[in-house]
Amino acid sequence: MFEELRADLLGGLMEPGQRLKLTVLSSRFGVSQSVVREALTRLAEQGLAVSSPQRGFSVRPLSVADLSDLTRVRVQIESLALRQSFELGDLAWETQVLATHHTLQRTPVTRPDGSVHDAWSTAHREFHRALLAGCGSPHLENIATSLRDGAELYRRWSWMLTDDHLRDLAAEHRLLKDLALDRDADRGVEALAEHIERSTRDLIAYATEHGLDSDSPDPVGTGPVARHGRPREEPGSPSSA
Amino acid sequence: MFEELRADLLGGLMEPGQRLKLTVLSSRFGVSQSVVREALTRLAEQGLAVSSPQRGFSVRPLSVADLSDLTRVRVQIESLALRQSFELGDLAWETQVLATHHTLQRTPVTRPDGSVHDAWSTAHREFHRALLAGCGSPHLENIATSLRDGAELYRRWSWMLTDDHLRDLAAEHRLLKDLALDRDADRGVEALAEHIERSTRDLIAYATEHGLDSDSPDPVGTGPVARHGRPREEPGSPSSA
DNA sequence: ACTCAAGGGATTATCGATAAAATCGCGACC
DNA sequence: GGTCGCGATTTTATCGATAATCCCTTGAGT
Structure with a gap:
């Protein structure tokens, strides 16, 4: 499970900066939130994700x-x-x-x-x-x-x-x-x-x-990533569906 | 709590190779096993502890x-x-x-x-x-x-x-x-x-x-560490009480 | 006396639920 | 019309308990 999530992150399936919610990941992999949390903790320590206290985890932003x-x-x-x-x-x-x-x-x-x-x-x-x-x-x-x-x-x-x-x-x-x-x-x-x-x-x-510099909201996400059919649900994008 | 444990490890309070049992640490710090586990996960990822699957964590051995x-x-x-x-x-x-x-x-x-x-x-x-x-x-x-x-x-x-x-x-x-x-x-x-x-x-x-090389059982532990009054309870020492 | 196997105890890993916290939306007020 | 504050909902962090695994001890057999 850890390897799966790690591969997803490395594979670029999630867009940078996207929040990694425990509930969706736990249901996605069919395991409890605890193990998801442990995996995210390790990933964050490796630098592939970032951990904000009381704010959860998110994909490491690119700049x-x-x-x-x-x-x-x-x-x-x-x-x-x-x-x-x-x-x-x-x-x-x-x-x-x-x-x-x-x-x-x-x-x-x-x-x-x-x-x-x-x-x-x-x-x-x-x-x-x-x-x-x-x-x-x-x-x-x-x-x-x-x-x-x-x-x-x-x-x-x-x-x-x-x-x-x-x-x-x-x-x-x-x-x-x-x-x-x-x-x-x-x-x-x-x-x-x-x-x-x-x-x-x-x-x-x-x-x-x-022009996509440090804080590009999603111009990279409009590319081949949309192929995965994952709806963009970031609060940062005001142009919602 | 994470910082406390980290300081203990860095301070050399636990001897290298010693097992870090979740129960004793959780009671020691007054928190649940989950948070101890998360802290140990992070520490292990940093290299200060080692994680053996199904065997728990232990202090990073020195060589x-x-x-x-x-x-x-x-x-x-x-x-x-x-x-x-x-x-x-x-x-x-x-x-x-x-x-x-x-x-x-x-x-x-x-x-x-x-x-x-x-x-x-x-x-x-x-x-x-x-x-x-x-x-x-x-x-x-x-x-x-x-x-x-x-x-x-x-x-x-x-x-x-x-x-x-x-x-x-x-x-x-x-x-x-x-x-x-x-x-x-x-x-x-x-x-x-x-x-x-x-x-x-x-x-x-x-x-x-x-002569204390890679796998010294505890010759370093007999030194100033005994000062902390922590009884040696490693299974590796056959001279038990 | 030594080897091997089974049982008991201890420890880890996982789970589901509860408590704490933050965000978002709505409504009142300026 | 805009801004601030309050309440509801979502999400995180923690907890205690259960299930699975491993280690050690005990006992019988060779």
Whole structure:
């Protein structure tokens, strides 16, 4: 149940800032409010949701300032971890990088019906995790994973709104894999930074162009999310049905 | 209540690895098991406790491997943040560094009766937070804080077991403050790294010398913790009453 | 004497309900 | 016509109890 809710959040099913009411979630998953509450508590501690005292929980709001900061920190942390992986990674690490890259390469990005990407997403996460797993530092790895999860939220929106970065993703991953096997730290870090910053650049450009900045009420929600048929019931939108 | 439990954990009142039973905690704090459970969930997500499914919660176990890793990562992260603080910090940052250092300097480390240090601990945390607060990156700041909290657990034990680092703490903090005001990044990072690594070195030396490694049952618990009169009721100790 | 199995006790996880709090809507007042 | 205040409804936070799980002890069997 926790994993389900987490997947929903990461999948971008709920729009940012939307309130997460205990009753609707408990009926939705068929469990009591207690377990929903515990799940939300964990999610909030992870940063995927926010908890307002006496106000309940809501989906973590998105903003270009946060995305910008997140990306910058992510580049720094992942560069650190990648460099250490290149120095300290053993044979098992090399093997894992190769294996996860193969899986990622052979997993289709989108399904034939054009819907979302569930297997590819996990494969993508596994590949990037494997890249950094050689650093030999559990703490550093956890931090990197946590940051990546935070960025995942943005990546889903970037996916829906901009579409000019789909073509060379495979090439970027292949380059990262090759540089890892070659232990070319400098170029590896450079490639990883570019890989991380690319979608951020696109999304920020789109956001500033379309004027949806920090407190966009729902312009992102009018897109592919409406597909899920969830009625917008936020009190912030005066243009009710 | 959450803060109380968190302070107890950080204060080293419970010994590492000890089980945290819901009933005793709920009666201890005079609240229901639900709120204890929520607090433990949050603490577990923060890393201060560990959650075993169907087995409840327990105090985060300590090990030299974990401490070593934690210290290494902490040096890297804090160096990153400090360097950015030195570059980007504004007047407000300088002021905060100066102010928190003054408070820290004027707060006695131990009380006259020789007991623990509650005000000093918060002042210490505030000073280090202020040092890094100029980096202009909320995410990086959060990560650094989280790592510092994790290290706090070890620091308390280091305090009780080794005592050769009490004398020059004030000098180290003053040096850090001066270097911050001078914006001397290289020497600042060097001083901070030394400051972080010092107690770790001492504690690891003590641990390896006294043979209490990863799974020490309670040799650390026989120390100042027994002062709290809490009977050892772990099932792991066969020498029961 | 040791191993294995079943029973009893203790502890955790979940549930439904109650109490507290906040929000929203309606009406009175300025 | 606009604003403030009060009451009703929704929602959260807490509670006590039940059901499920695990650990330890006790006993028989080998």
